[in-house]
Amino acid sequence: MLVTIKTFQKVEEAYLAASFLESEGIETSIQHEYSAQWVPFLSTNPSGGIALQVEEEDAQRASELLLHPNSAE
Secondary structure (H helix, E strand, O other): OEEEEEEEOOHHHHHHHHHHHHHOOOOEEEEOHHHHHHOOOOOOOOOOOEEEEEEHHHHHHHHHHHHOHHHOO
16 A cells, blocks of 8 residues: 655655655655646645655655665665
């Protein structure tokens, strides 16, 4: 089951984080990226942001890696 570990306002930031996690062996999925592109004039994304998701069993490690990227192996 996929869980959201972080939300972003910019699609580029979401893809950068996803790329980093994938380089650490964690599969990712990005949700709601098109809502942000279709409604760029809104100050916030109506879906709550661009969601970066990972498998539930990877969520803790992924969150820690995003908080402390220098601790990556």
